[in-house]
Amino acid sequence: MKTITSRDNAQYKDLVKLAGSTQARRKAGRTLLDGVHLCQSYLQLRGLPEQCIVAEGALHNPEVMDIIGQLESQRAQVLALPDALYKAVSQVEHGVGLMFLIATPERSVTGPLSVSAVLLDNLQDPGNVGSILRSAAAAGITQVYCSAGTAFCWSPKVLRAAMGAHFVLDIVENVDLAALVSASNVMTVATSGYAKERLYDVDLSVPVAWVFGHEGQGVADDLLSITTRQVVIPHLGQIESLNVAACAAVCFFEQLRQSQPGA
Amino acid sequence: MKTITSRDNAQYKDLVKLAGSTQARRKAGRTLLDGVHLCQSYLQLRGLPEQCIVAEGALHNPEVMDIIGQLESQRAQVLALPDALYKAVSQVEHGVGLMFLIATPERSVTGPLSVSAVLLDNLQDPGNVGSILRSAAAAGITQVYCSAGTAFCWSPKVLRAAMGAHFVLDIVENVDLAALVSASNVMTVATSGYAKERLYDVDLSVPVAWVFGHEGQGVADDLLSITTRQVVIPHLGQIESLNVAACAAVCFFEQLRQSQPGA
Known part of the structure; x- marks a missing residue:
């Protein structure tokens, strides 16, 4: 020492x-x-x-x-x-x-999406990014792609919130998400308050690349428009939106629920 | 002016x-x-x-x-x-x-639990408390009870994270949660990493009082032992726990999913 x-x-x-x-x-x-x-x-x-x-x-x-x-x-x-x-x-x-x-592991995009993944478009809050990494890792999703505007994943706040999830994930930063979505071999799904289709009505027992966006503005329109599906998480209360990390957890675990035997 | x-x-x-x-x-x-x-x-x-x-x-x-x-x-x-x-x-x-x-509205417990509710046992992080209030409000749950050790709900950080959820909720602080659980007229459900029963195997199409605990230690043992059900959210990855606010969102929206027509 x-x-x-x-x-x-x-x-x-x-x-x-x-x-x-x-x-x-x-x-x-x-x-x-x-x-x-x-x-x-x-x-x-x-x-x-x-x-x-x-x-x-x-x-x-x-x-x-x-x-x-x-x-x-x-x-x-x-x-x-x-x-x-x-x-x-x-x-x-x-x-x-x-x-x-x-x-910090330096990774880059190595080919088209072929397994379940998380795409983060311009997410600002380190706590949200960390919580999403943690939920993804818990749900067995290991691929994470972040746009240039997303909070730096290896900052202390993101690391703290993710509680070690970083070490089981492949995290690629500064990614052109539109190119990734366009060339994806798996279904790409974005959540949007304006979507008509309910999360629960989509067959999620297949690989899904989930796209989540900015805390205030959501997924950018140009990116949203090229995703395979846009879904809404149905609400009941007067408050009509969820924190993005809460929304991501609901999506990942609905996918996991549908993928389990007897679902 | x-x-x-x-x-x-x-x-x-x-x-x-x-x-x-x-x-x-x-x-x-x-x-x-x-x-x-x-x-x-x-x-x-x-x-x-x-x-x-x-x-x-x-x-x-x-x-x-x-x-x-x-x-x-x-x-x-x-x-x-x-x-x-x-x-x-x-x-x-x-x-x-x-x-x-x-x-700040001063509320107190007015009788036994008879509708869906959220019980927060010693939750420390204001961001987590705020996110849970927001998810609850979005899922149509309006009753919130906090133990004395839980972060003060009307602090700026909780208010910011909840994005206005406070104003559609009835929030009671400094509550004896054990007494509330003991006398509850509705099913009380706590999540625990040690539970055997899966969240998805419980009939949640009825009112549920959800109990969430401290970020590190979870729900206190004495409180956990008197809840009607202890459930686990099944995981797939190497990371075996979820952020408590992510966990709450998964629970609330699984309840909402089960309660919807055609579920």
Whole structure:
């Protein structure tokens, strides 16, 4: 275990920069996973991080020590920071004091859609994006494609909300969704408050590429118009719209329900 | 329209206090609705606010002027603030500059549960609480009961996430949920990752009181054990849990699906 005690250390300054800016993370192709749950999930599902960063005050925490033990037995890099220095890197207020520095997987579109997928068109809120990734992973959907305007998937807020879903998903960002939808080999389905067809009247026991849009404006019209189906989730109350992450969960699990034996 | 220009004005100081603290809002029995959408919904569904607060810079905005016109024609109080003073009250970063001061409805339990309802046990995250209120309202469920440990429903974050759902719901806070469940006249259903019965195998075409719990720990064991049914939403992926608001949406809309003609 290495220790840095000076704020002027170049490696430390890089970490602070990475922690503070989406642009720095995108540019470096690296991000930080904050907290025991995310780090454990990463270790289990993806393997060793580039580096583990631990606050000295966390070195007595049994969960943290267990993770560090695993890392050191595999000769992974562990960096200890005095609590004051650690705090300037962590985005989590009352965090336990453990982070992984990881390379963000760089993926690109490799061919036409051929299995179930999620397409995110200009989604703004990191919490919504994270919740959708988590629901998709829980429903067994592993392909995620995001338009350029969608929140950066490897930001701390999205990572926190997704609770480790990133590590079982293939996430492709900055995708031309219209091209992807046009060339899709599977049914593409968008939800829209203006659609006539009910979600429940569509046969979802086949692969589906789900398209969700901006929190306020929904899926862009040009994209909506080229999807195979536009469906509405029927409402009963006076409130006529759902949060987009709630809407996505209803869609994914209706697909899963229809796909199960005896449905 | 009245204008306050001094930060030392007593009424202004009260507003700043109310804006900055949940405790102040609970104590005063008042809260602030921030933004055109919430204010419009309130006007439409509940009527006049105690006071409307507008930033002088927003007085050229047509939506804002339309609302102020409606208020003044009904002799409601409108208070204009210089932009700098307004900013210290608003919690919304790039808001349009319009707020309503409203009394928070004080409701209490009036009898045993007899219609569909949502019971929130110790839910921490305001975004989750708001999303659940929004989904419930969209699914036509209007009764909401929160335990003492649940996030304050009339906080700005919950209000923002619920997008006006509050105004069609009856929300009761600080409720003894165990007593409510014990005396319920309708089926009480909690979701649990440990449950054996699938959500889809329960007849939900009847009134249901849904119980959702803490983001990390779920519904407390003592409460879970007295619910009529404990159900699981079947998963397919390696990620075995859903965000609680996503879970609630799946439940509410499965109930609505089963209740619809031809289901």
